[in-house]
Amino acid sequence: MKKILVANRGEIAVRIIRTCRDMGLASAAVYSDCDRNALHVRLADEAYPIGPDQASESYLRIDKLIDAARTAGADAVHPGYGFLAENPEFAESCGKAGLVFIGPSPDAMATMGSKTGARQIAARAGVPVVPGTDEAFGPDADAARLREAAANIGYPLLVKAVAGGGGKGMRVVRGEAELAGAVQLARSEARSAFGDAAVYFERLLEKPRHIEVQLLGDRHGALTSFVERECSIQRRHQKLVEETPSPSVSASLRAELAKSAEAIGRAVGYTSAGTIEFLLDGSGRYYFLEMNTRLQVEHPVTEAVTGIDFVRAQIEIAQGAGLAEVNPGREPDRGFTGHAIECRIYAEDPEQGFLPSPGLITHLRAASGPGIRDEAGAAEGWVVPTSYDPLISKVVAWAPDRAGAIARMVRALGEYDVRGIKTTVGFCRWLLGTAAFRAGDFDTTTVDRRVDEFQQASGARDAEVEEIAAIAAALHAQRAAAKPSRPQRAARASDDLNANDDLNNDSLWGKQARLENLR
Amino acid sequence: MTFDVMVNGRPWRVALEPTEQAGRVQVSVKGRRRLFDVSWIDGETLSVIGVEPPASRVREIGIRPTGDGELEVLLAGKYFHAAAVAEGKPGAGRRAEGGSAPREGPQPVVASMPGRVVRVLVAAGDRVSAGQPVVVVEAMKMENEMRSPKDGVVRDVNVQEGAAIEAGAVLVVIA
Numbered sequence: 113m114k115k116i117l118v119a120n121r122g123e124i125a126v127r128i129i130r131t132c133r134d135m136g137l138a139s140a141a142v143y144s145d146c147d148r149n150a151l152h153v154r155l156a157d158e159a160y161p162i163g164p165d166q167a168s169e170s171y172l173r174i175d176k177l178i179d180a181a182r183t184a185g186a187d188a189v190h191p192g193y194g195f196l197a198e199n200p201e202f203a204e205s206c207g208k209a210g211l212v213f214i215g216p217s218p219d220a221m222a223t224m225g226s227k228t229g230a231r232q233i234a235a236r237a238g239v240p241v242v243p244g245t246d247e248a249f250g251p252d253a254d255a256a257r258l259r260e261a262a263a264n265i266g267y268p269l270l271v272k273a274v275a276g277g278g279g280k281g282m283r284v285v286r287g288e289a290e291l292a293g294a295v296q297l298a299r300s301e302a303r304s305a306f307g308d309a310a311v312y313f314e315r316l317l318e319k320p321r322h323i324e325v326q327l328l329g330d331r332h333g334a335l336t337s338f339v340e341r342e343c344s345i346q347r348r349h350q351k352l353v354e355e356t357p358s359p360s361v362s363a364s365l366r367a368e369l370a371k372s373a374e375a376i377g378r379a380v381g382y383t384s385a386g387t388i389e390f391l392l393d394g395s396g397r398y399y400f401l402e403m404n405t406r407l408q409v410e411h412p413v414t415e416a417v418t419g420i421d422f423v424r425a426q427i428e429i430a431q432g433a434g435l436a437e438v439n440p441g442r443e444p445d446r447g448f449t450g451h452a453i454e455c456r457i458y459a460e461d462p463e464q465g466f467l468p469s470p471g472l473i474t475h476l477r478a479a480s481g482p483g484i485r486d487e488a489g490a491a492e493g494w495v496v497p498t499s500y501d502p503l504i505s506k507v508v509a510w511a512p513d514r515a516g517a518i519a520r521m522v523r524a525l526g527e528y529d530v531r532g533i534k535t536t537v538g539f540c541r542w543l544l545g546t547a548a549f550r551a552g553d554f555d556t557t558t559v560d561r562r563v564d565e566f567q568q569a570s571g572a573r574d575a576e577v578e579e580i581a582a583i584a585a586a587l588h589a590q591r592a593a594a595k596p597s598r599p600q601r602a603a604r605a606s607d608d609l610n611a612n613d614d615l616n617n618d619s620l621w622g623k624q625a626r627l628e629n630l631r
Numbered sequence: 632m633t634f635d636v637m638v639n640g641r642p643w644r645v646a647l648e649p650t651e652q653a654g655r656v657q658v659s660v661k662g663r664r665r666l667f668d669v670s671w672i673d674g675e676t677l678s679v680i681g682v683e684p685p686a687s688r689v690r691e692i693g694i695r696p697t698g699d700g701e702l703e704v705l706l707a708g709k710y711f712h713a714a715a716v717a718e719g720k721p722g723a724g725r726r727a728e729g730g731s732a733p734r735e736g737p738q739p740v741v742a743s744m745p746g747r748v749v750r751v752l753v754a755a756g757d758r759v760s761a762g763q764p765v766v767v768v769e770a771m772k773m774e775n776e777m778r779s780p781k782d783g784v785v786r787d788v789n790v791q792e793g794a795a796i797e798a799g800a801v802l803v804v805i806a
Contacts, residue, residue, distance in 0.1 A: 468771040582643035586634040589715035
């Protein structure tokens, strides 16, 4: 293996490119029109255009990706997560084109990629599953049958895309009146995100925790699991903060989860990195939720406490390496050191109900320092496009214990300076400061229930801070008053005082000279 | 120089006096005079150190014009809407009030984000109730329902399914 086509974009493409470089492998990126200047393109060795902005015409086009891999002379393809990562047809097409697909076998992917199929596998492996429909409902399933199936499970329930993941194609239904609308929204989202509109129903567990177990399997039949990840901090089924280990999992539960996860993995002869997701109810019972047959967004927290590079492990396994070579002798119970937390930085405005906030990033200073890892797909001067997932970065903090990891994360988020777009930085910082988070007392509904408190906290008046804002505004006005008047500014030439109005105009030397005059 | 400043709808009066020392500015607010060390890190980043023994507090402020004389100020992780005009000039107090739309009369349903219209759920003449979804907009792979601000009748539908829209676009008008 000499060159890998990275069939993805954003932070995960950057992540994969970095490991390729660590391993001395060449990386070939792909990009849609609006991603020409994206960080993953800038960091790759080679890059190939694959079409217009819409994912359906670029990142979801198997033919274009295979063509790009051929043109590049790549011998393997890494799909990242999302897009085609869990599409067995893509894995198969890669195989047919003589490309190594860095992931599980198309068969395992097809079996587990169907949420309904996966539930049956888990049940047969003796693992408890959340009550739900065994059958999937295609686009032409009739309304009466949907109502009947829903009534059998009982409300509240979840409508979920059979091909789903990442909270997309999923809707909560509290009563029959909401059913048809929710099915339509879920289907439409699922069709555009995964190209498959089939949905199924699952009982909505009240206030569960979301716990997941990372698996790694080689192509020789060996498979192991890793310490669990706690992913209960979600907003509308989209994970926001993850950590490992979970503050709510005892050593004995950890062993049980590991055993169940491995049983499911073995049942499908799983190879590569994958994740078994469980829901944990208030009484400590756990249920298989689904399997993600790919690298998980939150894999870096497990990397932080195990020292394993999961992208590297995936590549080595795809090259035929045995587990012992990529994962030397680790047991789930003792194979981790310290505590790690990840905060997802989305281009969303938490003060406006988390509305998407795409646009130009005018300033970006990422978090860094002891114990901090910033996994960014964005850079200063880049325009966050509207066409894709709003995740722009993940900040990961590691420390010997949970309190230390929280402290480091709060510090890092305080340093994280991103402007031009709104992000979840402030929200995460607020959340990590709450007593509930610090006590580990939360479930998957906590964030949705407590968003209002954040609104109140952010709306609360701090006269001292407001006074500083007023002083800053006055200083800005004073500086602006020293600028030439409008007509002159129109003629501006190299007058860098216009930097405020024109981001493309940046003569630092001139600006510095101007600053000196102001002093 | 004295400025009338509005921050999130509240008025401040800030007097700035230069000092002999470079970068040092005497700031007076509400009768309190303080010395600040002021430095622009770049055109949109202001570093101020409140020179106030025993602690000289460091603060970094992001500040940029958002058009129409308004400023967006980022401080301590929070955004503020501000506007500042020199004392005696018109306009102070009018801006940055975050004024609310009138509750009476026809009201627009405005796209809160750029994206693509995936479904139009109403037609002109339809009766709608407050909070009822009228248009579904897809942005960043999530579908978002744009809702009617009031009970009423759909007067205009300005968008079609599949249309690309900008933030602030008027999708539907409810009379």
